[in-house]
Amino acid sequence: ALVSLRQLLDHAAEYNYAIPAFNVNNMEQMLAIMSAGHSTDSPVIMQASRGARSYANDIVLSHIIQAAIELYPHIPVCMHQDHGNSPATCLSAITHGYSSVMMDGSLAADGKTPTNFQENVQVTSKVVELAHMVGVSVEGEIGHLGSLETGKGEAEDGHGFEGSLSRDMLLTDPEEAETFVSLTNVDALAIAIGTSHGAYKFTRKPDGEILAMDRLQEIHARIPRTHLVMHGSSSVPQELQDIINDAGGQIEPTWGVPVEEIQLGIKSGVRKVNVDTDLRLALTGAIRKTFALNPSEFDPRKYLMPGREAMSKVCRERYEQFGTAGHA
Numbered sequence: 001a002l003v004s005l006r007q008l009l010d011h012a013a014e015y016n017y018a019i020p021a022f023n024v025n026n027m028e029q030m031l032a033i034m035s036a037g038h039s040t041d042s043p044v045i046m047q048a049s050r051g052a053r054s055y056a057n058d059i060v061l062s063h064i065i066q067a068a069i070e071l072y073p074h075i076p077v078c079m080h081q082d083h084g085n086s087p088a089t090c091l092s093a094i095t096h097g098y099s100s101v102m103m104d105g106s107l108a109a110d111g112k113t114p115t116n117f118q119e120n121v122q123v124t125s126k127v128v129e130l131a132h133m134v135g136v137s138v139e140g141e142i143g144h145l146g147s148l149e150t151g152k153g154e155a156e157d158g159h160g161f162e163g164s165l166s167r168d169m170l171l172t173d174p175e176e177a178e179t180f181v182s183l184t185n186v187d188a189l190a191i192a193i194g195t196s197h198g199a200y201k202f203t204r205k206p207d208g209e210i211l212a213m214d215r216l217q218e219i220h221a222r223i224p225r226t227h228l229v230m231h232g233s234s235s236v237p238q239e240l241q242d243i244i245n246d247a248g249g250q251i252e253p254t255w256g257v258p259v260e261e262i263q264l265g266i267k268s269g270v271r272k273v274n275v276d277t278d279l280r281l282a283l284t285g286a287i288r289k290t291f292a293l294n295p296s297e298f299d300p301r302k303y304l305m306p307g308r309e310a311m312s313k314v315c316r317e318r319y320e321q322f323g324t325a326g327h328a
């Protein structure tokens with residue numbers, strides 16, 4: 001059944017687990033995520049970025065997610081807008097049946113310019129007011145995703161801001177987070193602790209210098225009842241990098257967010273963990289491997305089915321690792 005993000009995260013908080021939010025662009029990803037949710041008995045969050053909505057078409061994508069709900073009526077499913085850039089984006093998601101929206105007011109509607117606190121509060125409050133009228137949840141964001149190694153804040157297109165930002169400009173300020181939540185009444189809060197989107201998060205295994213888990217704990221101590229969201233939380237497993245590279249790909253050496261750090265975060269209020277890159281790597285690796293072993297193959301089902309299986313395996317692992325399994 002379709003449920004709101006708030007319903008899922010309240011339950012997760014009560015039982016001390018988190019739910020991975022997987023990005024969806026197509027049927028293969030939906031089927032992979034749902035089959036993992038089914039086999040581990042997990043509640044499911046599927047999220048669509050603005051890019052996903054324009055890639056797959058709004059009508060097609062919302063029907064793909066409706067199909068998931070029809071196929072697995074016993075699994076609670078939240079359908080979430082990832083990184084909404086404006087009230088208009090969030091409202092159009094709601095008209096297409098989404099049960100949750102992210103209003104990312106940390107950036108202006110251009111997806112590039114960092115906003116100030118007041119602008120963020122204003123745009124987020126507006127979305128909360130409207131969304132809550134129809135039972136839709138809202139995720140806000142305070143702070144700027146980006147790298148503590150380079151000081152590059154992250155624009156929506158994955159490219160850095162001009163210039164470099166200090167640690168304090170990038171990371172979420174605990175006091176601001178507290179004020180933001182009380183002024184906006186968001187259901188969940190995305191925070192910045194040094195993660196970034198995509199495969200190239202860290203040039204070495206992250207320690208406290210470049211992944212600020214201490215900051216997360218300070219935020220949780222101030223707002224213990226707020227559901228926290230970790231973005232940029234793919235683990236970028238070495239074995240998935242190897243599968244791609246062994247089959248002719250070129251992924252440069254890189255590190256993601258170790259699962260054990262996310263598990264630490266779950267002890268400090270993290271209830272939603274955004275994962276996109278790991279499924280992209282799994283799908284691409286399986287397709288490359290199929291072609292490497294059988295260059296004459298041209299039936300898309302023959303390489304997309306291994307791709308689905310590889311994505312589903314990642315989803316099953318995250319459902320187990322984040323404690324989601326068994327809570328559907």
Ligand code: G3H
Nearest residue numbers: 023049051052083197276
């Ligand atoms: O926000 C980042 C997610 O990985 C979605 O990426 O905007 O390329 O669909 P996308």
Ligand code: 13P
Nearest residue numbers: 198232233234274276277
């Ligand atoms: P990854 O690129 O680490 O998978 O992050 C996805 C994300 O944060 C989507 O909002």
Ligand code: NA
Nearest residue numbers: 081082083102
């Ligand atoms: Na989101």
Ligand code: ZN
Nearest residue numbers: 197231232274
């Ligand atoms: Zn994100």
